Amino acid sequence: METYRYLLDLAIILLFTKALGLLTRRVQMPQVVGALLAGVILGPAMMGILTETNFIHEVAEIGVIVLMFCAGLETDIQELKASGKASFVIALCGVAVPLAGGFAAAWFFNKPGIIESNAACSTFLQNIFIGIILTATSVSITVETLKEMGKLKTRSGNAILGAAIIDDVLGIIALTLVTSMADSSVNIYTVLLKIVGFFVFSGVVGFLFYKGYKAWTAHSEKGLRRHVIMAFVFCLLMAYIAEKFFGVADITGAFIAGLIISNTDKSSFLEKKFDTLSYMLLSPVFFASIGLKVELPKMSVAIVSFAVVLTVVAVLTKIIGCGLGAKACGYKNYQCQRIGVGMISRGEVALIVASKGEALGLMGANFLGPVIIVVVFTTIITPVLLKWIFKKGPNISTLPKEQEVTSFYEDVARVRGEGQ
Numbered sequence: 001m002e003t004y005r006y007l008l009d010l011a012i013i014l015l016f017t018k019a020l021g022l023l024t025r026r027v028q029m030p031q032v033v034g035a036l037l038a039g040v041i042l043g044p045a046m047m048g049i050l051t052e053t054n055f056i057h058e059v060a061e062i063g064v065i066v067l068m069f070c071a072g073l074e075t076d077i078q079e080l081k082a083s084g085k086a087s088f089v090i091a092l093c094g095v096a097v098p099l100a101g102g103f104a105a106a107w108f109f110n111k112p113g114i115i116e117s118n119a120a121c122s123t124f125l126q127n128i129f130i131g132i133i134l135t136a137t138s139v140s141i142t143v144e145t146l147k148e149m150g151k152l153k154t155r156s157g158n159a160i161l162g163a164a165i166i167d168d169v170l171g172i173i174a175l176t177l178v179t180s181m182a183d184s185s186v187n188i189y190t191v192l193l194k195i196v197g198f199f200v201f202s203g204v205v206g207f208l209f210y211k212g213y214k215a216w217t218a219h220s221e222k223g224l225r226r227h228v229i230m231a232f233v234f235c236l237l238m239a240y241i242a243e244k245f246f247g248v249a250d251i252t253g254a255f256i257a258g259l260i261i262s263n264t265d266k267s268s269f270l271e272k273k274f275d276t277l278s279y280m281l282l283s284p285v286f287f288a289s290i291g292l293k294v295e296l297p298k299m300s301v302a303i304v305s306f307a308v309v310l311t312v313v314a315v316l317t318k319i320i321g322c323g324l325g326a327k328a329c330g331y332k333n334y335q336c337q338r339i340g341v342g343m344i345s346r347g348e349v350a351l352i353v354a355s356k357g358e359a360l361g362l363m364g365a366n367f368l369g370p371v372i373i374v375v376v377f378t379t380i381i382t383p384v385l386l387k388w389i390f391k392k393g394p395n396i397s398t399l400p401k402e403q404e405v406t407s408f409y410e411d412v413a414r415v416r417g418e419g420q
Contacts, residue, residue: 006055017284030145030383039291052292063286064140068251069235071143072258073271086329087162095135095170097321101313102131109306117364129362138347139164145383156335160342198246206260228273307370314374318343341389345382346375
């Protein structure tokens with residue numbers, strides 16, 4: 001018999017994410033925190049009203065793709081180019097320090113008599129894999145928070161975006177290296193070739209699409225809806241090709257698609273249309289779906305202790321690693337703090353990496369609970385810390401135009417806030 005339960009699920013998600021979003025805003029917290037909490041409260045971890053169905057999972061996947069596409073549309077590509085070298089250094093430090101910290105924490109607890117592991121591979125590979133989980137960065141949480149605060153187009157925001165994209169690539173390489181040690185069928189050279197191929201492909205396709213789209217828009221002033229459809233088609237195709245043929249995250253393909261279109265004269269119009277699509281349906285489902293994944297197993301004192309240590313390590317290593325990388329590239333102290341905090345969230349990226357590792361025997365079942373705790377805590381704390389950390393530093397209105405966000409974007413943020 002055909003079921004229409006998904007309609008009720010959507011209604012509940014939209015109602016609760018908005019209600020809790022408004023509640024968290026009243027206590028000076030980003031609304032995305034309320035959306036995340038809505039998923040936790042409604043999901044198996046608390047009330048058990050909702051579970052993550054295939055429908056919710058797929059809508060959530062489209063949600064994060066559109067979110068990153070919008071981030072690409074709103075990105076100042078010149079500033080992103082200027083921060084390219086810095087983003088690489090930040091991402092490199094933001095991978096190396098958490099990797100070392102996660103390995104050290106796992107090495108201390110992953111021993112007979114403390115936490116028994118049933119993983120098929122060696123203890124060394126297991127500990128390395130825990131470190132790799134901590135290297136992940138879920139930029140979608142940070143993007144939504146920065147958009148809500150009107151800070152996405154700051155110098156710090158651009159550095160976070162660039163570093164997160166590079167972080168994703170470095171994470172894929174690190175995961176592949178460990179996977180190849182446990183699974184002989186995985187070839188690291190093939191993976192590296194695919195990653196390079198993706199960026200070459202993006203450059204060629206991006207140039208051709210940009211030229212074709214620009215010529216088309218010059219002779220197509222009427223019927224602006226077709227521009228939205230064509231842009232969405234390009235976004236989805238780039239996301240699909242990235243994941244399917246190159247093994248790169250679909251959100252990376254979507255972000256690059258948005259980046260390409262951001263140079264056209266229709267980018268402002270498209271940004272408004274996709275923002276509406278995102279906040280009306282897709283973003284609430286995506287953020288709630290993260291909370292719906294939370295289902296903590298029974299854990300011993302040792303496992304709880306490991307969860308606490310791993311959570312502290314996860315937060316500090318991203319702040320220290322990315323902050324040091326930013327400092328080495330000449331960023332001011334307050335900007336280093338913002339960048340470090342913006343990279344804390346692990347979100348769905350860490351869950352995907354953890355699930356792959358468990359399936360390959362790189363991580364025992366006892367370690368899944370602590371990883372989930374890390375994901376939930378870092379996902380919820382990042383928006384809170386971002387709002388606090390962006391209050392520090394000089395007043396934005398006193399800075400030169402090229403250094404920080406302009407008053408126009410402050411006005412946009414204020415109007416959006418009044419319209420919620």
